[in-house]
Amino acid sequence: MKFDTKVVRAGISPDPTTGSILPPIYQTATYVLEEVGKDRGFDYTRSSNPTRQVLEANLAAIEGGEYAISFASGMSAVDAVLKLVSAGDHVVAGDDVYGGVTRHFDNILIRYGIDFTYVDSTQPEAVRDAITPKTKLLWLETPTNPLLKITDLDAMVAIGKEHDLIVGVDSTFATPVFLRPLEFGIDIVMHSTTKYLSGHNQLIGGVLVTNRQDLFDQMKYIQKTIGAVSSPFDCWLNLMGLKTLHLRMARHAETAGKVAEYLEAHPKIERVLYPGLASHPQHDLAKAQMSGFSGMISFELTGGTEAGRRLMNSVKLFYLAESLGGVETMITHPATMTHAEVPVEDRRKRGLSDGLVRLSVGIEDAEDILDDLDQALAKA
């Protein structure tokens, strides 16, 4: 199957009992055994569920992986990866990973004896220099949230091999439509399926995809033991959202390109971060590594924080909201919303200014999106 066909069809077949074109929602906690020691492939929904299995088969196919595990949230998927390491181990992470990930590492996991070093993942030498004999995991994002930095996956795989590390990539912003990190040799791909992969702000979910059976077995065991599973209904909703992933992403990216160009030419805009712009410091790498630039844009206004605040309070069509990747255009203020719990000094060090505005460009008519931005910028 070609990619677009996989999105619509992979892992999904009509229900054998009724012919239902959509997989049934197996809303059950448990399964009756035929006799002692003999079940029909399922025993308890914390371990597995037929609706979840269909979603996992579809997600594995579109990410180009052997195995997928569907989680109750993106964060619980990240947590399962971090449970592959033990007290005394060290993790190197990109310095512009999602704020909730930093919160988990710095406020919770650190108490369990795991050490973290953050580095600019656009600089392979800095990544290499941060590795110690105790390093077990490299945790990366590309493009990063919210500065849209591009991480060179070939370089990261080489570093991982040199030092025998597990390399994990949060590919939420890119989606498998534009980037498939497993094809580069990355060990684990993670998505917050809350975002583009479900696409309509209808659920909270996450997924891990891998080609390595050893990692799959461990992560599946961790999930089955703890139970951060996605509910059958959420799995079904996710499957519905996924069917149009390729169409949605093409539109998100097309309109985001127009919005980025509009912003770059606007006199009230100081800088625009969008990997599709020639002015992006890693535009060439983005072009080589990705087949499109997705729908996320960050920018700063010449009037700084106050102008940004006025802009965000003046939008009419856009929603001022946390999250991203839905069909509706959303505007976010990372410093007070998604990254509010990252200490202010750390935000400054990362280059995440208080004036930074993040846009998740939706699939409404591009003219309406540009008009709303135009009227809001006039007030900023």
Ligand SMILES: Cc1ncc(COP(=O)(O)O)c(C=O)c1O
């Ligand atoms: C890049 C990225 N990774 C992970 C997460 C966490 O996912 P979730 O909110 O589904 O737990 C988010 C949420 O915003 C995100 O943007």
